[in-house]
Amino acid sequence: MDIMTEQLPISIQVSDDLVAQINNIAAICNKLEAQLNFHTMTANWYGEEENILLINFFLVSASEFESSGKDQETELEKEFLADDVLLLSSSNRLLDCYVAITASELLLLKQTPKLLSGYLGKKLTKVLNLIAQQQGFEKI
Secondary structure (H helix, E strand, O other): OOOOOOOOOOEEOOOOOHHHOOOOHHHHHHHHHHHHHHHHOOOOOOHHHHHEEEEEEEEEEEEHHHOOOOOOOOOOOOEEEEOEEEEEEEHHHHEEEEEOOOHHHHHHHHOOHHHHHHHHHHHHHHHHHHHHHHOOOOOO
């Protein structure tokens, strides 16, 4: 059975490095992706179908973050939203957002795994609200 899956406006991809270091991060990010898409939908981010903003989150380790975006094409606009958040945008309503899990966050999340879901949710929501502010969207 062939099931067509439509690209959701917000996607979360986790680096292999983080998947290897943090138990359940991929499963938690799948749930989080659904929640964030739902929250942005209810905040009416997708009112104009032909003008939908696509956001690709890339969760990476601190060491991977150092090289994030360096191999990207130069026509992308780069902006640091925080020390651990790099936003790459192009004119076609597509944002690539690299979010680092810092060394201290990694240590905390390994010591207390039950914090992972809530922590990632808060961190990515904070980034989405910064994007909302830039785009003139309602915060979630």
